[in-house]
Amino acid sequence: MNTKAGAWRRLLGWxxxxxxxxETWEAHLSKYYAPKNFNFWYYFGSLALVVxxxxxxxxxxxxxxxxxxxGLAFASVEYIMRDVDWGWLIRYxxxxxxSLFFVVVYLHMFRAFLYGSHRNPRELLWIIGVVIFIALMAxxxxxxxxxxxxxxxxxxxxxxxxxxxxxxxGPGLAEWIRGDFVVADATLNxxxxxxxxxxxxxxxxxxxxxxxALHKVGSNNPxxxxxxxxxxxxxxxxxxxxxHPYYTVKDIVGTTVFLIVFTVIAFxxxxxxxxxxxxxxxxPANILQTPQEIKPLWYFTPFYxxxxxxxxxxxxxxxxxxxxxxxxLIIFSVKRARTRLVTSAIAALLLIGFYFIEAxxxxxxxxxxxxxxxxxxxxxxxxxxxxxxxxxxxxxxxxTFFTIAFIxxxxxxxxxxxxxxxxxxxxxxxxxxxxxxxxxxxTTFDKTKPVPERVTWK
Amino acid sequence: xxxxxxxVLMGLPLGGHAAEGHNECGQLAKCDPVKIDLxxxxxxxxxxxxxxxxxxxxxxxxxxxxxxxxxxLGIPEDLLKEDMIFTGDKVGDxxxxxxxxxxxxxxxxxxxxxxxxxxxxxxxxxxxTYLRNFYRDDKSASGWNxxxxxxxxxxxxxxxxxxELRPAQPTAQAQDGKPxxxxxxxxxxxxxxxxxxxxxxxxDRDMRDLTNFLVYLGEPAKLDRYRIGVYVLIFxxxxxxxxxxxxxEYWKDVH
Numbered sequence: 001m002n003t004k005a006g007a008w009r010r011l012l013g014w015x016x017x018x019x020x021x022x023e024t025w026e027a028h029l030s031k032y033y034a035p036k037n038f039n040f041w042y043y044f045g046s047l048a049l050v051v052x053x054x055x056x057x058x059x060x061x062x063x064x065x066x067x068x069x070x071g072l073a074f075a076s077v078e079y080i081m082r083d084v085d086w087g088w089l090i091r092y093x094x095x096x097x098x099s100l101f102f103v104v105v106y107l108h109m110f111r112a113f114l115y116g117s118h119r120n121p122r123e124l125l126w127i128i129g130v131v132i133f134i135a136l137m138a139x140x141x142x143x144x145x146x147x148x149x150x151x152x153x154x155x156x157x158x159x160x161x162x163x164x165x166x167x168x169x170g171p172g173l174a175e176w177i178r179g180d181f182v183v184a185d186a187t188l189n190x191x192x193x194x195x196x197x198x199x200x201x202x203x204x205x206x207x208x209x210x211x212x213a214l215h216k217v218g219s220n221n222p223x224x225x226x227x228x229x230x231x232x233x234x235x236x237x238x239x240x241x242x243x244h245p246y247y248t249v250k251d252i253v254g255t256t257v258f259l260i261v262f263t264v265i266a267f268x269x270x271x272x273x274x275x276x277x278x279x280x281x282x283x284p285a286n287i288l289q290t291p292q293e294i295k296p297l298w299y300f301t302p303f304y305x306x307x308x309x310x311x312x313x314x315x316x317x318x319x320x321x322x323x324x325x326x327x328x329l330i331i332f333s334v335k336r337a338r339t340r341l342v343t344s345a346i347a348a349l350l351l352i353g354f355y356f357i358e359a360x361x362x363x364x365x366x367x368x369x370x371x372x373x374x375x376x377x378x379x380x381x382x383x384x385x386x387x388x389x390x391x392x393x394x395x396x397x398x399x400t401f402f403t404i405a406f407i408x409x410x411x412x413x414x415x416x417x418x419x420x421x422x423x424x425x426x427x428x429x430x431x432x433x434x435x436x437x438x439x440x441x442x443t444t445f446d447k448t449k450p451v452p453e454r455v456t457w458k
Numbered sequence: 459x460x461x462x463x464x465x466v467l468m469g470l471p472l473g474g475h476a477a478e479g480h481n482e483c484g485q486l487a488k489c490d491p492v493k494i495d496l497x498x499x500x501x502x503x504x505x506x507x508x509x510x511x512x513x514x515x516x517x518x519x520x521x522x523x524x525x526x527x528x529x530x531l532g533i534p535e536d537l538l539k540e541d542m543i544f545t546g547d548k549v550g551d552x553x554x555x556x557x558x559x560x561x562x563x564x565x566x567x568x569x570x571x572x573x574x575x576x577x578x579x580x581x582x583x584x585x586x587t588y589l590r591n592f593y594r595d596d597k598s599a600s601g602w603n604x605x606x607x608x609x610x611x612x613x614x615x616x617x618x619x620x621x622e623l624r625p626a627q628p629t630a631q632a633q634d635g636k637p638x639x640x641x642x643x644x645x646x647x648x649x650x651x652x653x654x655x656x657x658x659x660x661x662d663r664d665m666r667d668l669t670n671f672l673v674y675l676g677e678p679a680k681l682d683r684y685r686i687g688v689y690v691l692i693f694x695x696x697x698x699x700x701x702x703x704x705x706x707e708y709w710k711d712v713h
Contacts, residue, residue: 036712075520075521078521078574078575079521081521081677081679082521082522082523082526082678082679083523083526088677088679088683089679089683089686092683241712245708246708246709246712249701249704249705249708249709250705250709252701252704252705253698253701253702253705256694256697256698256701257698259694260691260694260695260698263687263690263691263694264687264691266687267683267684267686267687267690267691268683268684268687271578279578279579279580279581280579282575282578282579282676283571283575283579
């Protein structure tokens with residue numbers, strides 16, 4: 001035993017002299033101190049990593065059998081489902097994983113809104129995260145075209161044609177993306193390349209720097225206080241515990257529960273009643289036959305709803321008053337002359353734009369802003385506390401409304417936009433943006449509770 | 459492209475060829491329920507026989523191989539060759555239709571769709587209801603029409619089994635002798651005009667078998683995945699117990 005252990009130590013020493021192996025292990029796992037009071041919401045970071053690995057592994061095997069050719073793609077997916085050993089499992093794990101990736105990421109992001117994880121000093125960590133989210137959307141969008149089902153085809157057709165709406169360069173840009181005048185073989189081929197090589201590389205690199213940034217500043221926690229402020233004599237945070245073994249064993253439990261949910265879906269209800277795999281994707285792409293309802297998969301529908309809700313009525317009776325009121329609010333509450341001037345100029349430009357530029361362009365702009373708004377949250381939030389535990393009723397109300405609006409918009413995005421649904425989507429859109437626009441005010445005036453010195457635990 | 463976008467944003471239906479909704483049954487208020495049971499191998503075998511005899515001549519099942527069907531449904535290869543392959547194909551071949559696309563276009567104006575995935579695109583209920591709601595319509599090119607898929611190009615292939623149906627005629631008097639209001643021929647109900655070789659119950663059973671087979675055809679892995687899924691869940695449940703105990707043991711030290 002002794003000689004064996006000695007040999008192992010010598011080998012490790014040999015490696016450590018040439019590569020910082022033990023050093024990395026200690027810095028990021030065995031001597032990386034995380035707050036001990038993590039709760040349910042802190043599982044989703046590690047789960048996102050689990051799903052990423054799963055998507056890459058299953059994706060590699062799918063790539064071995066899939067054919068990126070409009071004449072062969074659909075049949076090659078059915079070939080995987082029937083003739084490839086365990087192909088059906090690999091494919092269902094990949095399709096289920098795609099949707100659950102978004103479930104996990106949305107919950108991971110929601111956690112930040114609960115406990116202020118985007119606040120100083122974690123702004124850059126948050127920004128990298130939002131970039132990951134956008135890259136993930138691109139990855140999902142391009143992957144969705146690959147089975148070459150009819151919904152894949154028409155979904156891509158509609159979403160790419162959004163670029164058409166951009167003034168001047170739009171049509172050229174859309175054509176450049178497709179490589180053709182319609183979604184065609186060239187589009188399928190390049191989406192395949194981007195989906196299996198380019199975007200995954202970007203995602204892996206971004207996830208890496210997301211974790212590097214996290215380990216630089218340390219994890220936030222449900223109390224939203226910095227554990228690094230209270231250290232013991234050895235410089236170890238009093239409320240910190242080494243990530244390994246404490247959080248590795250805890251995350252194994254979380255991962256197992258997650259895998260149980262995953263298994264139930266992938267083995268028993270892989271279509272999830274049309275939410276994860278759509279019925280209209282079980283017929284091949286057909287340029288002559290549009291699905292009754294062209295709609296993206298559920299994880300895009302909140303943003304799709306915002307796009308559709310931006311009608312000319314909405315611009316005239318919704319956005320116009322919104323811009324005027326917001327401008328008045330800023331001018332009223334900010335005393336600096338330059339800010340007032342800039343605000344007035346932007347508001348005037350927008351109002352002129354509303355009048356001259358058609359509504360669908362504003363729809364695309366709002367969809368972009370709906371994503372872009374996330375970048376600004378660390379600076380829009382002016383509360384002296386981070387965690388919702390110590391915030392007042394204003395933030396709690398705002399977050400509740402935002403969450404409901406997000407879910408309702410998501411649901412409405414899967415339905416035809418008629419009558420009541422259309423009105424609800426417009427209201428949802430206004431709530432969605434007011435959550436961000438009014439944040440500097442309601443977080444400033446909100447009555448907060450005193451924050452404890454140490455984390456609350458058990 | 460701009461127009462397309464505009465149309466979609468306005469939520470207007472695009473063209474007249476828009477596909478039917480997943481669970482909407484044309485002129486009928488709703489689809490009829492159908493009992494799907496993939497463990498019922500005799501039902502699947504009967505459905506397969508109906509399929510290769512009456513469907514495969516025009517429709518393909520071109521993502522599926524004969525021998526896979528044989529293995530899954532317990533049909534030996536020699537029987538497969540003798541009774542189920544009429545095109546001269548080999549047992550390992552895909553179940554392609556004998557009809558050429560050009561012929562189909564000429565005879566029926568449209569190529570019959572591939573049926574491999576029809577129950578996953580529509581629904582088993584849709585298929586089951588569709589198969590049982592053909593009726594005589596002298597105005598249509600084929601002489602047939604369908605309540606579930608109005609003006610479908612497909613004729614009633616199984617009319618010898620089911621007989622001829624027609625829209626229910628207005629009734630002047632109810633059974634108990636009380637006069638009731640005269641109604642126009644209903645577009646939601648069919649009645650027998652000429653009986654076929656089978657009774658309604660027999661025909662329904664045959665169509666249930668056929669639908670059952672089509673569900674199998676849509677996803678042969680369905681035969682395995684529920685069973686395997688149960689084992690995976692049992693493994694994970696046991697693993698969870700140990701993972702939890704391990705976590706508890708370590709976390710005893712955290713105060």
